[in-house]
Amino acid sequence: MVVGPERPRRLRRTPALRRLVAQTRVSPSDLVLPLFVKEGIAEPAPIASMPGVVQHTRDSLRKAAVEAVAEGVGGLILFGVPEEKDAVGSAADDPTGIVQVALGDLVSEVGDQTVLITDLCLDEYTDHGHCGVLAQTPSGQVVDNDATLERYASIALAQARAGAHVVAPSGMMDGQVGAIRNSLDAAGFSDVAILAYSAKYASSFYGPFRDAAECAPRFGDRRSYQQDVANGDEALREVALDLAEGADMVMVKPAMAYLDVLRRVSDFVDVPVGAYQVSGEYAMVEAAAANGWIDRESVILETVTSIRRAGADFVLTYWATELARMLRSKV
Numbered sequence: 001m002v003v004g005p006e007r008p009r010r011l012r013r014t015p016a017l018r019r020l021v022a023q024t025r026v027s028p029s030d031l032v033l034p035l036f037v038k039e040g041i042a043e044p045a046p047i048a049s050m051p052g053v054v055q056h057t058r059d060s061l062r063k064a065a066v067e068a069v070a071e072g073v074g075g076l077i078l079f080g081v082p083e084e085k086d087a088v089g090s091a092a093d094d095p096t097g098i099v100q101v102a103l104g105d106l107v108s109e110v111g112d113q114t115v116l117i118t119d120l121c122l123d124e125y126t127d128h129g130h131c132g133v134l135a136q137t138p139s140g141q142v143v144d145n146d147a148t149l150e151r152y153a154s155i156a157l158a159q160a161r162a163g164a165h166v167v168a169p170s171g172m173m174d175g176q177v178g179a180i181r182n183s184l185d186a187a188g189f190s191d192v193a194i195l196a197y198s199a200k201y202a203s204s205f206y207g208p209f210r211d212a213a214e215c216a217p218r219f220g221d222r223r224s225y226q227q228d229v230a231n232g233d234e235a236l237r238e239v240a241l242d243l244a245e246g247a248d249m250v251m252v253k254p255a256m257a258y259l260d261v262l263r264r265v266s267d268f269v270d271v272p273v274g275a276y277q278v279s280g281e282y283a284m285v286e287a288a289a290a291n292g293w294i295d296r297e298s299v300i301l302e303t304v305t306s307i308r309r310a311g312a313d314f315v316l317t318y319w320a321t322e323l324a325r326m327l328r329s330k331v
């Protein structure tokens, strides 16, 4: 067997060579940490299906935010879990609701050092657990797209007033980005950016999140509004619509099982693209690592590097703070 003049192994020979030619890098500033804050608890509450992640009190939330920012994490995305839920998700746009007050805390604590993002949806706030308000039809209860847009427009204002730099609509209602943009602009919040969860799939990987946000739907599922796992082209249509409606950044979610979609989206757009490494992706790695079946730290780094390689400019990951620390210690 004769080997030709090209020997790709030459550039893999030493750590220094590999570092020099590495095409994809992950830095702390590419990472966004999702945080849960729950109303009415005295101590942080662990989430059984997400070992290492908690529902925060206002106080522990502030500390987690300061810690993330100290490690150089690029942004924080906040999810609220209110004590009282109702059919229209009233706590979502209540100025004294948990997300709004906790966001206020973060604004004063770290607001000038990081990007504060709010998830903009109804499922954490509705008693039925759906991402919109319901309407009765002859065939049963359905999520009413256009009535939900009015709620989203109002939630966007509440979050902007509380100091959000970026709002991130995740409900997959048609027209949601346009409704939110109009509402923000009309109230003088033209500087508040929109990160659209544009290609969000109806995924079983969200299971643990629904424990964290206490938002499993009481009936049915989310398939009438989130995208079908089988479809790729549809992601580009959703992204194009969101951009036409004024999205500043777009997102693909989940990440690992959708790297093909992520690559297509990042080739297709010229705005920043995010990817959400969701709760089930986190839980799988933690579970396998706890059993000693995989090397936890190297798998974390491999997954996030691969998500970046597939085209994500930034990655939402529950490991953001820890990974930032790991990356800093490697330099």
Ligand code: PBG
Pocket: 119, 120, 121, 122, 123, 124, 131, 170, 171, 205, 206, 207, 208, 209, 210, 222, 277, 278, 279, 280
């Ligand atoms: C909806 C929302 C969900 C997630 C983020 N925003 C849940 C869903 O659509 O069912 C999931 C995130 C994760 O699984 O980590 N507000």
